Amino acid sequence: MSEASGQRRPSLRRRLLFILLLPMLLLLVIDAVITYGVALNYSNRVHDADLANDVRTLAQMFRSGEVSSDLPQEARFLIEYEPDGHNYYNVRSSKRGLLGGNGDFEQPPPPAADASPELFYSRLAGRPLRGAALSLRSPTDPSDVLTVTIAETLRDRQHRARQILLLAIPLQTFLILSVLSLVWLGVTRGLRILHPLTRRLAMREHELEPITGADVPVEILPLTRTIDGLFERLRTVLSLQERFIADAAHQLRTPLAGLRLHVDRARGSSDPAVVRDALEHIEQLTERTARTSTQLLALTRAQSPWKERSTTGDVDLAKLVPRAVEMRIPEALRAGIDLGYQGPDHPAVIHGDAAALQELLDNLIDNILRYAGEGARATVSVLPLPDQGVLLQVEDSGPGVPPEALERLGERFFRVAGTQASGTGLGLAIVQQIAQQHDARLGFGAAVGGGLRIGLQFPSASKS
Incomplete structure (x- = not known):
């Protein structure tokens, strides 16, 4: 189809770019998912460490004084303050039950006394929570075990992970666009290796010799070898055509000359016997010419490599x-x-x-x-x-x-x-x-x- 028809010719560069673009976009999506997962995991680890430190600090307050249901103002500020979410706490006694708190959320069995804080997931009014629990012996009654629990919503964790993702996506997009630009440039420069082959073909006029040479890249060898095979078939067909023309000229020259001779005899004589003899020779020569032509065509057909x-x-x-x-x-x-x-x-x-x-x-x-x-x-x-x-x-x-x-x-x-x-x-x-x-x-x-x-x-x- 011509250029005037409005359709663009296929481009190897564009095709390679599009082939690479889709996998890279898919990689960008996968990378975004992985980045968000890594960022969320990092945020969880940071928040878990802070949560464990908070529960240790609160427990230390109980070790240093008398246990009551009212927390100091500083402790309440430490526990409840969260800019993007909300914190909950409670204090339970193994003997007296719930001593105080601001949220009655589900929690696992209390850990052993004086052990490291235990982290767990819980829910309150349908909201997911992450909590930390620490058990210690009451300073006023060594037989009583106090369990201090602090829990926080997951909103701040997810918000931090999204911030990290939004910082990473522009950089990754820029890297992908840079790679595609380099691929475009590399393909453009790499295709210059075809220029010697193009120039060699442009300089030809009627030659049908093979075009595959030492400078032909491995990637297009199947194409050039296919073209060489086509040239070989064309040489065979042209050779058959030349042979047919030579054979026809050689074999038909004599009977055609005889036909003209006997036609002239028939025209130039009024003797019926001479005319009859000339017509008989014309008939014989015509049959010979027809048979020669038929057999030449049959031989050419038999020699032709183009078979159905x-x-x-x-x-x-x-x-x-x-x-x-x-x-x-x-x-x-x-x-x-x-x-x-x-x-x-x-x-x-x-x-x-x-x-x-x-x-x-x-x-x-x-x-x-x-x-x-x-x-x-x-x-x-x-x-x-x-x-x-x-x-x-x-x-x-x-x-x-x-x-x-x-x-x-x-x-x-x-x-x-x-x-x-x-x-x-x-x-x-x-x-x-x-x-x-x-x-x-x-x-x-x-x-x-x-x-x-x-x-x-x-x-x-x-x-x-």
């Missing part, structure tokens, strides 16, 4: 081959050739492209009809090989091929010297290309009693 994977599947040669032979029997009868099929009654399945295999069979049978000669016998057979695949074999009783020419069968435009039958020399080249696509082994040899034998061994469907 969806066209491949399991193909039963025990069904495909007899149908292909049956379709060519009328031509074989006109050529005076006894064409037959031999194969198993059970399936002979391979993995491949049914259309390409049909093309292969058409060229094998066409090779028989053109070169076996009148009166020859030809058999197309399918033979399953246990654990080795399927053997497709074509055998005829024709004149055969000299041993020195067997190795060249399958070359483009190669024709055995002395052959009188018309042909393009492309049929077996097409067969060879399709065989390679199916991982089949192609072999040529002499048939028993003379003639030519062509064998293709396909791997079984389970091994493909």
Whole structure:
């Protein structure tokens, strides 16, 4: 989509920043929760220490004088004063019960006399409290144990923790923004490593050589190797195109020149016999040109690496081959050739492209009809090989091929010297290309009693 459409192009820098931003925001939230927990724990420890000191101070007042329900003004100020909350206290005697206080809150059993203060949580009118209790022996009656308890609300503790959190969040936010800025700067500078590759590509005109070099970063190697693979396929396609153009020019030049010659003959002569002869030659040359063009296209298609994977599947040669032979029997009868099929009654399945295999069979049978000669016998057979695949074999009783020419069968435009039958020399080249696509082994040899034998061994469907 163009820039004018209003949509921004994707940016690697923005994408990296957004990818990092969400986790960092999540980390900020987690860090805030942890910071608040740590601050609250610290505030609790400080307040617990103050609470224990307060209860010790109050107990010391009782040790130094007579115990009564009325506390000195200084003691009341010490206990009840809290700017952001409220403190409560009570004094209990093991013999006389509650001696005084300003709050009747729940508290655990009293600690042992003269032991360290015990801290506990309690509630008063639905409000949570934190308390400290200390037991001591009465100065006037050693058999009596006094329990001094002081409790305070949690508001001041939470307020102090929130203050610490509010101080920490701006600093943490500033650090995260600084990290994102450094990441942005680092990515911007880091992407400069791509500039040599960009310049190298910009200087190219029509070259399709690989772009992966020593200066390509490891992170984009998969991309450059994919591009190299695309270049390789493009080179193959362009090579096929150039070869097709050269082959077409080479193979079609002669028949097209012949067509023009015989057209001129027909135009320049009033003799019906000459015109008829010219038209017959035109018909033959037209058929030759059409067949050459068809086979050139078939060979190019067979050589092309761009295959539709969806066209491949399991193909039963025990069904495909007899149908292909049956379709060519009328031509074989006109050529005076006894064409037959031999194969198993059970399936002979391979993995491949049914259309390409049909093309292969058409060229094998066409090779028989053109070169076996009148009166020859030809058999197309399918033979399953246990654990080795399927053997497709074509055998005829024709004149055969000299041993020195067997190795060249399958070359483009190669024709055995002395052959009188018309042909393009492309049929077996097409067969060879399709065989390679199916991982089949192609072999040529002499048939028993003379003639030519062509064998293709396909791997079984389970091994493909």
